[in-house]
Amino acid sequence: MEETHDHIVARPGVFEIAVRAIAVAKGEGHRVTTNTTIYRETDVDEIREMLELVTALGVDGVLLSPAFGYEAIDKSVVMTRDEIIAKFRAIQSFDTRYPVLTSPIYREFLRGERTLTCHAWGTVTRNPYGWKGPCYLITDQVHESCHDLLTQTNFDDYGPGRDPRCEHCMMHSSFEPAAADAAASSIRDLLRMLRWTVT
Numbered sequence: 001m002e003e004t005h006d007h008i009v010a011r012p013g014v015f016e017i018a019v020r021a022i023a024v025a026k027g028e029g030h031r032v033t034t035n036t037t038i039y040r041e042t043d044v045d046e047i048r049e050m051l052e053l054v055t056a057l058g059v060d061g062v063l064l065s066p067a068f069g070y071e072a073i074d075k076s077v078v079m080t081r082d083e084i085i086a087k088f089r090a091i092q093s094f095d096t097r098y099p100v101l102t103s104p105i106y107r108e109f110l111r112g113e114r115t116l117t118c119h120a121w122g123t124v125t126r127n128p129y130g131w132k133g134p135c136y137l138i139t140d141q142v143h144e145s146c147h148d149l150l151t152q153t154n155f156d157d158y159g160p161g162r163d164p165r166c167e168h169c170m171m172h173s174s175f176e177p178a179a180a181d182a183a184a185s186s187i188r189d190l191l192r193m194l195r196w197t198v199t
């Protein structure tokens with residue numbers, strides 16, 4: 001697990017620092033959640049091992065999300081849509097035993113059991129250059145304000161089937177908001193999300 005992690009971030013020692021930081025933060029009484037990005041190299045057993053580790057460290061929640069091949073990262077480590085679905089189907093056998101924060105509707109999407117449309121506007125990104133449009137992953141334009149990003153971007157142009165760059169994207173930054181939106185459109189899904197939220 002440590003070797004895989006440090007290979008992905010291309011810097012030895014980061015795993016050990018991150019684990020130590022979690023322990024220190026919990027020791028000081030902070031609420032701590034982790035965000036794990038799953039890559040092609042990530043072994044499903046290592047995901048289980050990681051969940052055991054962070055649960056033992058007392059984290060309050062864990063996000064699990066597939067990596068996506070945006071401009072800044074090595075494309076050989078990210079998965080295709082079919083690979084993502086296979087990986088998340090395997091994870092399904094044990095993820096509910098841990099404090100995983102990924103919503104049930106988004107998990108269904110990750111397992112290929114339902115479709116969701118990209119809601120890139122649902123989690124916007126600001127970095128030192130400005131507000132990234134359309135999303136965290138693709139930068140077609142950088143805006144000076146969030147208002148400009150939201151009003152000047154035609155979000156309907158993006159998403160799988162609309163823009164080839166989006167073909168394999170199943171990122172939580174855009175599809176968790178879509179899951180929330182889907183829940184608002186169905187009493188059954190709304191009740192499931194409410195139950196998941198309170199439990």
Ligand code: SF4
Pocket residue numbers: 118119120134135136137138158159160163165166169170171173174
């Ligand atoms: S599908 Fe949405 S979040 Fe993913 S790369 Fe395309 S615009 Fe960005």
